[in-house]
Amino acid sequence: MRVAVLGAGAIGAYVGAGLHRAGVEVHLIARGAHLRAIRTSGLKVLSARGDFEVHPYATDNPEEVGPVDHVFLGLKANQYAAAGPMVKPLLHDTTTLITAQNGIPYWYFHGLPGPLRDRRIESVDPGGTVSRALPVRRAVGCVVYAATEIEQPGVIRHLEGTRFSIGEPDGTTSVRCKEFSAAMVAGGLKCPIEPDLRDDIWIKLMGNIAFNPISALSRATMASICRHREARELVVRMMTETLEVASALGCTPRISIERRLAGAERAGEHKTSTLQDLEKGKPLELDVIVKAVVELADLADVQVPTLRAIGAVADLLNEQLTAA
Incomplete structure (x- = not known):
């Protein structure tokens, strides 16, 4: 399984480190001093649960990564609309976008029964800019209950929590959710699949x-x-x-x-x-x-x-x- 973490900051790098520890082929897409430190010395996680170090692939250019099975979006929601050019090289026909964001997600009404089914929320997806950049059919929701911070470039301090709840917009338990959840669990993280995410x-x-x-x-x-x-x-x-x-x-x-x-x-x-x-x-x-x-x-x-x-x-x- 190939996973790209787009936005390998405090949360994204923590997830990437766990997946790499599970044996997943992980590509961290980062920038600046953080990227340089990961390339030079690897990625260190400091935690009361146990410190560890990994050496995943790291780049600032998604073209170098190519298509992957899952893209974990470690970006702020207000960066989603501009993420299309970064995401596009990472996609094949069935690539999943794990949308780990705060607040109301752009896919909120996708597949939801009732009069608001598939309605676009303007404040979240203005003019459809986000859903064009990140096609809704690829989206899997993710609610992050972990707290981390970049202590210094290449070093992540895990503060609390290891749960990353995921779920399909239509409430089904899909193969892609099972695959990603299993990899997260193997890496020491909690990743329940929630039918009512x-x-x-x-x-x-x-x-x-x-x-x-x-x-x-x-x-x-x-x-x-x-x-x-x-x-x-x-x-x-x-x-x-x-x-x-x-x-x-x-x-x-x-x-x-x-x-x-x-x-x-x-x-x-x-x-x-x-x-x-x-x-x-x-x-x-x-x-x-x-x-x-x-x-x-x-x-x-x-x-x-x-x-x-x-x-x-x-x-x-x-x-x-x-x-x-």
Whole structure:
């Protein structure tokens, strides 16, 4: 089995390292100092579960890799629309795209029974740019429950979690999912195939939709937000509205708001990915997290005043950042 990891950053490289350890032919597509370090000294993973080192193929040119069986997308969702030229050399007729992203995925309504079947979500797939770059028929969803960071070029620090839940948009248990899941498990990672992956999407989204924009607006860590009474109440309102949208669309995430908050508190003084991007001057990955849920709320006729207000201010922040 041949796998390419497009965007071999903290999460992508961690997945690639696990797959390589399982004996999979892995090609990491990275850039800059990180790529140079991997080529020179290999890829090191530091973890409480045990440190290890691998030496996978690494390049910044997908043309050198050629067609593979699975492409793990380690990109931010706001990079998907521009990824077409990088993805194209990696495809054969049945290549799978493992779409490991935060928020609402571009394939959300693909194959979903009901009046919204195959509907395109404009805030996620504006003008169809993403679905043209990454054909929906190739997509397998992936919800990431692992936390990692690049400690230094070529070195990944695994912080917590090893679960990468995957699933077909139509809910079937496909051969391609079984193949990828088995390789992940062989590499020491958890990779359950979920027939109701959309429930997992909403569970993770409950945290992202509240903590990510609030952290960017306040520069606060997750624990700091939880400790602040009014901010905590704001998080609860945002999570409540999110669950109302999920319910209106037929999803019932199996987790309570208090349990979700407890998990955030356990993360401690952790900076969300959105806050980290803000500090680095990068565009904020908020359209698929906040704006998409507001769009879905309008489709489902659900009132989300808190999400709408926070989303507007966060979007203004993002505009100021990208204009600078």
